Amino acid sequence: MNRKSLTRLLTHIGKYKRFLILSMICALLSVTASLLGPMLIGWAIDYMVGKGAVNFSFVSHILIALAFIYAGGNLFGWLLTYLTNTIAYRTVNDMRGKLFEKLGTLPLKFYDNTPYGDTINRFVNDMDSISDGVQQGIMTLFTGIVTVFGAVGLMLYINPFMTVFVLLSAPGAFFVARFISKRTQHFFKEQAKILGQLNGYAEEIIGGQKVVKAFGFEERSFRKFQDTNNLLYKVGVKAQFYSSLTNPSTRLVNNITYAGIGIIGSVAAISGIISVGGISSFLIYASLFGKPFNEISGVLAQRQAAFASLQRIFYVLDLPSEAMDDKNSFDMKESEGNILFKNVDFSYEPECPLIRGFNLEVKKGDRIAIVGQTGAGKTTLVNLLMRFYDVDSGSILIDGINIKAITRASLRRNFGMVLQDTWLFAGSIRDNIAYGRENATEEQIIAAAKAAEAHSFIMRLPKGYDTLINDTGENLSQGQKQLLTIARVMLVDPPILILDEATSSIDTRTEIHIQKAFMKMIAGRTSFVIAHRLSTIREADMILVMDKGNVVESGTHEQLLKKNGHYTMLYKSQFEPA
Numbered sequence: 001m002n003r004k005s006l007t008r009l010l011t012h013i014g015k016y017k018r019f020l021i022l023s024m025i026c027a028l029l030s031v032t033a034s035l036l037g038p039m040l041i042g043w044a045i046d047y048m049v050g051k052g053a054v055n056f057s058f059v060s061h062i063l064i065a066l067a068f069i070y071a072g073g074n075l076f077g078w079l080l081t082y083l084t085n086t087i088a089y090r091t092v093n094d095m096r097g098k099l100f101e102k103l104g105t106l107p108l109k110f111y112d113n114t115p116y117g118d119t120i121n122r123f124v125n126d127m128d129s130i131s132d133g134v135q136q137g138i139m140t141l142f143t144g145i146v147t148v149f150g151a152v153g154l155m156l157y158i159n160p161f162m163t164v165f166v167l168l169s170a171p172g173a174f175f176v177a178r179f180i181s182k183r184t185q186h187f188f189k190e191q192a193k194i195l196g197q198l199n200g201y202a203e204e205i206i207g208g209q210k211v212v213k214a215f216g217f218e219e220r221s222f223r224k225f226q227d228t229n230n231l232l233y234k235v236g237v238k239a240q241f242y243s244s245l246t247n248p249s250t251r252l253v254n255n256i257t258y259a260g261i262g263i264i265g266s267v268a269a270i271s272g273i274i275s276v277g278g279i280s281s282f283l284i285y286a287s288l289f290g291k292p293f294n295e296i297s298g299v300l301a302q303r304q305a306a307f308a309s310l311q312r313i314f315y316v317l318d319l320p321s322e323a324m325d326d327k328n329s330f331d332m333k334e335s336e337g338n339i340l341f342k343n344v345d346f347s348y349e350p351e352c353p354l355i356r357g358f359n360l361e362v363k364k365g366d367r368i369a370i371v372g373q374t375g376a377g378k379t380t381l382v383n384l385l386m387r388f389y390d391v392d393s394g395s396i397l398i399d400g401i402n403i404k405a406i407t408r409a410s411l412r413r414n415f416g417m418v419l420q421d422t423w424l425f426a427g428s429i430r431d432n433i434a435y436g437r438e439n440a441t442e443e444q445i446i447a448a449a450k451a452a453e454a455h456s457f458i459m460r461l462p463k464g465y466d467t468l469i470n471d472t473g474e475n476l477s478q479g480q481k482q483l484l485t486i487a488r489v490m491l492v493d494p495p496i497l498i499l500d501e502a503t504s505s506i507d508t509r510t511e512i513h514i515q516k517a518f519m520k521m522i523a524g525r526t527s528f529v530i531a532h533r534l535s536t537i538r539e540a541d542m543i544l545v546m547d548k549g550n551v552v553e554s555g556t557h558e559q560l561l562k563k564n565g566h567y568t569m570l571y572k573s574q575f576e577p578a
Contacts, residue, residue, distance in 0.1 A: 005310045012091050013134065019087050020138075026080040027142035033073025034288065035150045040066055042281030080139060088135040092127050099123065099313060105321035108388040109348075117200025122316060125195060126309035133306025144292030151289040158282045159274055162264055166286050169257035170293070176249045180242060187239035188308040194232045196312070201225060243304055254290040261286050322408070323390070331410040335495045336399045337364040337526030339385070344394035346384060354380060358394070358550065362526055362542075369529045369537035371570060372546035378530045381546075382498050385528075386412055416494035420501035422481040429458055430465040432484055436492040448491035454483035497527040543567065 013020070044062045047055040099122065155163040205221050265279040274282075341360040347353045355377055362368055370378045383389045384396060387408050396403050403411055416436075424432050433448060434440045440448075445465070449455040457480055461467040469475060476484075489497070519539075531537050538557045545553035545566045553565050560567035 005307060005314055008314060009091075009130075009134070009310060012094055013087060013138075015094070016087050016090055019083050019090075023080055023083040023087065023138060024142055026076045026083060027139075028146050030073050030076040030080055031143050031146040031150060033069045033076070034147070035154060035285075036069050037066055037073075038281045038284035038288070039154065040069070041284070042275075042277035044277070045280050046275050046277035080142070084135050084138045087138060088131045091134055092131040095130070095313060096123060096127050099127075099316060102317050102319070102321070106316075106319060107322045108383065110319065115197070115200030115203075117198075117203035118196035119316075120203065121196040121199040122309075122312055125199070126192065126312050129192075129305045129309040130313065133303050133310075137303065137306075140292065147288055147292055151285045155282055155285045155289070158278050158285070159265075159268065162261055162268070162282060165260060165264060166257055166289060169253055169260075170289075172253045176253060180245050180249065184239055184242045184304055187235055187242065188304040189311065191232065191235045191239050192305070192308040192312055194228065194235060198225070198228050198232055201228060239304070250290075250293055254287075254293070257290070258283065258286060325407045326405065329405055329407045332398070332401075332406045332414060333410070335414040337366075337495050338362065338399050339496075339526065340397040340400075341381075342395050342397065344384065344396065345392045346380065346389065347392060348389075354548075355384075356550065360544070360551065364526060365524050367522060367527050367529065367539070367541045369531060369540035369543045370546060371531060371537065371543060371567070373570075377546050377548070377550075379500060382417075382500060382528065382530070385498075386415055386417075414494055415496050415498055416489035416492050417498045417500065418482075418486050418489050422478070422485050424469050424476075424481055424484060426470055427468065428465065429461070429467050429469060429484065432469060433465075433487045433491055435488055440491055444491060448487045451490045452483050452487035454480070454487045457483070495525055497522055497525055498530075499527065500530045545570070 040062050044059050047058045103119070152163065152167070155166060202225065205225070261283060262279075265274060265282060268274045269276055269279055339360075339362040341358050344355055344358040345353075346355040346358075358381075370381065372378055380389075384391055385403075387403060390404070398406070398411075398414075425435075430442075430445055433445050437444075442465075446455060449458055449465075458464055458467070529537055529540065537543060540557070542554060543557060543560055544551050545560065547566060553560055553563060553567050555563070561571065
């Protein structure tokens with residue numbers, strides 16, 4: 001899995017070949033400077049034979065040369081860091097864009113089954129982890145390759161026998177690092193998973209603080225958070241502990257090699273095979289040779305975390321997108337509003353059937369109310385109608401055309417939805433109302449707000465339509481937020497309306513005004529009203545009473561009361577004393 005993920009990551013990085021080439025050049029020049037230094041240092045040592053036997057002229061020239069070499073090396077090292085950071089940030093920026101684009105194509109089922117906090121964690125923590133891994137990986141790779149080959153070449157030049165001894169130690173350090181890394185990867189994957197769960201729960205509790213405090217859930221929510229946090233701590237400690245063994249283990253191998261070189265070099269110097277300066281240079285090159293291996297092991301934890309995050313990102317990117325529109329699908333300009341459900345079967349999970357053999361005919365301009373207990377399938381009909389989910393069997397027709405033959409985008413443009421859960425974004429009230437019609441004029445926006453009974457409260461705000469709403473809309477009441485979502489739909493003016501508990505958060509007096517506004521808005525349009533408060537649906541042309549995915553009763557308000565069935569029971573539970 002690591003190799004496959006790495007290959008895909010390299011495909012993203014490969015887009016920035018110009019920066020990669022410049023990085024290679026900077027790495028080559030920076031490492032070359034670091035490799036020239038030890039050779040000059042060895043020469044300088046050989047010209048310092050003893051007291052009174054120092055060639056100060058030669059040594060001073062070497063010191064000046066070293067100053068220029070190391071200054072140039074540091075400059076190119078800085079450029080290398082700058083370029084690798086640029087590659088890392090641009091790569092992650094592209095991946096973050098692809099992830100966001102992918103989220104727009106995923107079916108609603110993904111959002112129903114995935115905590116929001118976990119998805120956000122992929123955007124923030126996982127992407128940051130990948131960025132750090134890419135930056136460290138490129139620097140270590142480029143400098144490491146040049147350093148290893150350069151150091152080996154210069155060691156061979158100084159003393160081939162000692163070079164063979166150093167090379168024999170390299171596989172030992174490599175296999176130690178590989179052995180430990182293979183056994184720590186699953187800890188980092190588990191760590192990333194638990195971190196996503198922790199973020200999801202934190203977002204949940206922070207967003208629901210009013211409910212948490214109202215039910216005195218503070219202590220229990222803290223305990224649950226602490227349990228997950230402790231689990232993250234335990235897994236994180238294991239991941240860091242085992243990965244931290246790599247660096248000292250490889251350094252142990254390198255230190256044993258270093259000591260062996262010192263002994264062999266000393267014997268060679270006594271025998272006149274190598275000079276003292278040569279031994280000094282060789283020891284520095286041996287240290288430089290082992291440096292890339294130590295760097296790899298030193299940032300192993302970071303890279304393992306990056307790989308775990310990479311797999312989480314690619315998991316989402318590899319999820320099947322919402323089924324593509326058929327190539328023969330056409331754009332529906334504006335529906336007449338005639339709808340037919342024909343022998344529809346549907347279930348969210350195959351083992352739990354919900355709707356079976358559902359039939360319903362709705363004609364243009366009909367006002368259809370849907371009532372029933374929670375879980376009866378009311379909202380499911382809306383999900384099927386707008387193709388948030390597709391039917392298992394049967395068909396849904398609009399104006400005699402199967403909705404599968406219509407592009408999803410054009411199908412959904414024919415619907416206006418007002419949901420029980422309001423959604424507003426950070427921006428002005430004007431922008432929120434015009435969300436579905438960005439070219440709307442000021443007059444159209446104000447007209448929609450007036451029709452939704454929202455204009456008066458908007459004008460009482462400090463900046464009127466320019467008042468900024470925060471991302472959760474907490475600076476507005478729930479009723480005010482609902483009025484804005486209603487105004488948003490009124491501005492779009494769609495041919496078919498879906499009102500899912502649209503007035504549930506509005507006080508009774510405001511609800512009366514809203515009902516009048518709705519009556520004007522739905523005149524001549526097909527509309528579906530999902531409601532628990534039966535007082536809001538008495539004027540419907542047809543009321544469907546649903547139970548376990550089936551329509552068990554249908555008719556007008558008066559007709560259903562006469563049947564003395566499910567609807568009557570629901571009605572009495574709301575309007576008659578117990």
